[in-house]
Amino acid sequence: MRCVIFSGADIDEYKFVASYLRGDDFVICADSGLRHAERLNITPDLVIGDFDSLGKIPDGIESVITLPCEKDVTDTYAAAEKAVESGATEVLIFGAVGTRLDHTFGNIATLEYLRENNVFAHIIDSHNEIMLIKNEKVTVNKDKGTFLSLIPLDYELSGVTLSGVKYPLENARIFRSKTLTISNEITADLAEISVKNGSALVIVSRD
Numbered sequence: 001m002r003c004v005i006f007s008g009a010d011i012d013e014y015k016f017v018a019s020y021l022r023g024d025d026f027v028i029c030a031d032s033g034l035r036h037a038e039r040l041n042i043t044p045d046l047v048i049g050d051f052d053s054l055g056k057i058p059d060g061i062e063s064v065i066t067l068p069c070e071k072d073v074t075d076t077y078a079a080a081e082k083a084v085e086s087g088a089t090e091v092l093i094f095g096a097v098g099t100r101l102d103h104t105f106g107n108i109a110t111l112e113y114l115r116e117n118n119v120f121a122h123i124i125d126s127h128n129e130i131m132l133i134k135n136e137k138v139t140v141n142k143d144k145g146t147f148l149s150l151i152p153l154d155y156e157l158s159g160v161t162l163s164g165v166k167y168p169l170e171n172a173r174i175f176r177s178k179t180l181t182i183s184n185e186i187t188a189d190l191a192e193i194s195v196k197n198g199s200a201l202v203i204v205s206r207d
Contacts, residue, residue, distance in 0.1 A: 006033030009098025159196025164188030
């Protein structure tokens with residue numbers, strides 16, 4: 001099952017978001033993420049949050065979980081937990097990158113929680129697509145963006161191989177304190193990223 005989560009940061013291109021959506025998506029709105037679903041004429045399957053941002057829940061929403069304002073997780077993380085409980089194997093998160101860097105980093109950290117629960121997740125906006133990999137290989141279509149960056153989450157990654165890019169690597173060691181794998185360029189129809197040991201963010205960007 002694929003789940004779409006709408007978080008509360010601004011979305012500047014709804015047509016772009018709509019191009020990703022499918023009729024069988026299980027849609028969860030985290031608090032004020034509901035306004036994005038409304039703009040897209042989508043009725044969510046679940047709305048969850050403390051509603052400090054959204055305020056009153058509009059009529060017509062059947063499934064609502066109200067969280068306390070003082071809690072140990074963000075609304076987006078709580079939405080991710082519900083995605084896991086619902087049996088999602090893939091999650092797309094929109095409205096997760098905004099002016100609040102603390103929330104942005106928290107949302108990126110949520111990718112790790114999802115990966116630990118065997119869910120492959122992406123944070124997507126009109127300029128970037130972010131995913132987290134751990135001891136695995138992924139491929140990226142060139143139509144996703146021009147630039148490809150690999151950002152280590154562990155201090156060291158080993159067995160890093162990049163192909164289909166301007167600056168390929170073969171079984172390399174990469175360190176978090178370096179910027180070697182920032183802003184590579186996708187040159188083939190498919191770029192391949194492989195990390196034998198370690199966790200990293202893969203970011204595909206378009207200007």
